[in-house]
Amino acid sequence: MKRNIQVLLLLFLGVGLLHISLLTDLYLRYVRPGLRPALIASGVLLIVLGAVSAARDGFPFNRPRTHHGHDHGDGHGHAGGPKVAWLLYVPALTILFLAPPALGSYTASRDDATAPKAPSSGDSLFPALQDTGVVPMSLNDFSARAVWDTSRTLKGHTVRLTGFVTPGRHGTWYVSRLVISCCAADAQVRKVRVHGAAAPPADAWVTVTGTWHPTGKIGTDDASPALDATMVTRVPAPKDPYNDMVVTRPGRPGR
Known part of the structure; x- marks a missing residue:
């Protein structure tokens, strides 16, 4: 189970980084525009690492067994991990499905x-x-x-x-x-x-x-x-909220 969590985290984080930096402008909520290439490269690297790990461990992920054929994946064996490790998925899935807003x-x-x-x-x-x-x-x-x-x-x-x-x-x-x-x-x-x-x-x-x-x-x-x-x-919120030189067209009067 521990290996499964590690591999899936790599894949989710990689996809999340590519989602906010390559497919959308959401990355501008967190970093300067000049860091976009680094985010894209990081996302690709995480996906490659996750894919290599998945291929090495077999797909679907094989759970380690003893030489007697008994499963050690009961949460207490050498391959097990604490259930709280699943909480590591929260930030990965948040980036992918619900990107936090810019500071305000x-x-x-x-x-x-x-x-x-x-x-x-x-x-x-x-x-x-x-x-x-x-x-x-x-x-x-x-x-x-x-x-x-x-x-x-x-x-x-x-x-x-x-x-x-x-x-x-x-x-x-x-x-x-x-x-x-x-x-x-x-x-x-x-x-x-x-x-x-x-x-x-x-x-x-x-x-x-x-x-x-x-x-x-x-x-x-x-x-x-x-x-x-x-x-x-x-006025509408700008795509790059940290760029103080953005000129936004007027919209409806404030209330």
């Missing part, structure tokens, strides 16, 4: 937002924004300007930010993104507090249009990014 408001509400680092000496100043129309911006760029841009290039401009809703305390809420360097395990929170609009449901993806709401002393850690909203629009 639960993570964002429990981690402090990390504003982008202040420009070091010798770096160019924040470039000026366009003079007319609404300026689409990433939360990363908006947060950096709101906290560190002492030239206040955000002043007088209407901007558009896209992210998911993170509820705050006492009725406050934030438009948020999670950015990753490698995978969801190293996710960092970017969130901008929204003033002047009722909060849509948690985890709903929205586009917020509005103007910069100065908070704290600019150029210090006391500053925080905030926006006075003039419009909040519900």
